[in-house]
Amino acid sequence: MTPTARKTILCPTCRKLISIDEARCPYCGTVKPGSWMHNNPVSRLFNNPAQFIKGIIYVNAAMFALTILISFQSLRLSGNPLHFLSPSLLSLRLLGATGTFAIDNLHRWWTLLSASYLHGGILHILFNMMAFRQISVLIIREYGIHRMFSIYTLGGIFGFWISYLRGTPDTIGSSAAICSLIGAALYYGKSRGGVYGQAIYRQIGGWVLMIFLFGFMIPGIDNWGHGGGIAGGILLGLLFGYHERKKETRLHRTLARLCVLATVAILLWAIGSGLYYYTALH
Numbered sequence: 001m002t003p004t005a006r007k008t009i010l011c012p013t014c015r016k017l018i019s020i021d022e023a024r025c026p027y028c029g030t031v032k033p034g035s036w037m038h039n040n041p042v043s044r045l046f047n048n049p050a051q052f053i054k055g056i057i058y059v060n061a062a063m064f065a066l067t068i069l070i071s072f073q074s075l076r077l078s079g080n081p082l083h084f085l086s087p088s089l090l091s092l093r094l095l096g097a098t099g100t101f102a103i104d105n106l107h108r109w110w111t112l113l114s115a116s117y118l119h120g121g122i123l124h125i126l127f128n129m130m131a132f133r134q135i136s137v138l139i140i141r142e143y144g145i146h147r148m149f150s151i152y153t154l155g156g157i158f159g160f161w162i163s164y165l166r167g168t169p170d171t172i173g174s175s176a177a178i179c180s181l182i183g184a185a186l187y188y189g190k191s192r193g194g195v196y197g198q199a200i201y202r203q204i205g206g207w208v209l210m211i212f213l214f215g216f217m218i219p220g221i222d223n224w225g226h227g228g229g230i231a232g233g234i235l236l237g238l239l240f241g242y243h244e245r246k247k248e249t250r251l252h253r254t255l256a257r258l259c260v261l262a263t264v265a266i267l268l269w270a271i272g273s274g275l276y277y278y279t280a281l282h
């Protein structure tokens with residue numbers, strides 16, 4: 001007798017090997033683990049957290065390259081290292097910088113999300129991506145990949161919204177979103193307590209101190225965006241909960257998938273409309 005070839009998959013929740021036509025995962029009870037709901041291209045993105053983080057970094061790099069290309073004519077190689085390979089303000093506005101200019105004049109509310117994927121210089125993007133790699137590992141470990149991406153996306157929007165309310169004309173950068181991960185880490189450390197929680201709280205608290213120290217020393221840094229991001233991250237951490245308190249639920253997974261769809265749609269819109277206006281202007 002030949003063994004029947006049954007298709008096996010990894011359970012989307014517990015990652016154990018199960019049969020695709022299982023009604024419920026025998027290990028964790030996830031309903032219909034083989035359904036399309038759990039096995040579409042968007043949900044599969046979350047199957048490999050390390051790859052997902054790389055993907056976000058690549059998207060940031062691609063958006064940066066595009067702003068550099070658009071502002072090629074005005075590309076400056078000034079003495080200030082912070083200005084090395086700086087995209088022009090026009091290229092950033094075209095591709096979705098946020099603030100009172102974009103929102104009050106152009107009603108581009110979607111820039112609250114797109115601005116997180118734009119950077120003002122090579123050091124700006126390098127520092128942010130290095131910080132993102134570090135903090136995302138911690139947040140994925142304690143909250144899971146889905147909650148991490150929702151905190152990143154929604155916390156970034158919240159940070160830029162606060163910055164907009166404070167009247168910032170133009171703002172960009174992933175630091176508001178990264179600050180929301182930092183806020184979620186602060187909440188985790190404080191809420192968990194114990195030796196480990198306190199160590200996290202102290203270490204991340206040190207980061208926050210540095211962020212504001214640099215923020216007030218270096219001109220042009222969006223402190224309201226950073227502060228708003230941190231506050232948003234604390235609130236989202238409290239709202240979502242972390243592994244030790246609450247496992248990732250279907251709601252968390254659905255929200256993260258919606259954040260991916262919104263990010264992809266908004267960035268494609270930003271690129272499409274940006275290139276359209278760029279060619280119209282030239």
Ligand SMILES: [Zn+2]
Pocket residue numbers: 011012013014015016025026027028029030
């Ligand atoms: Zn399972």
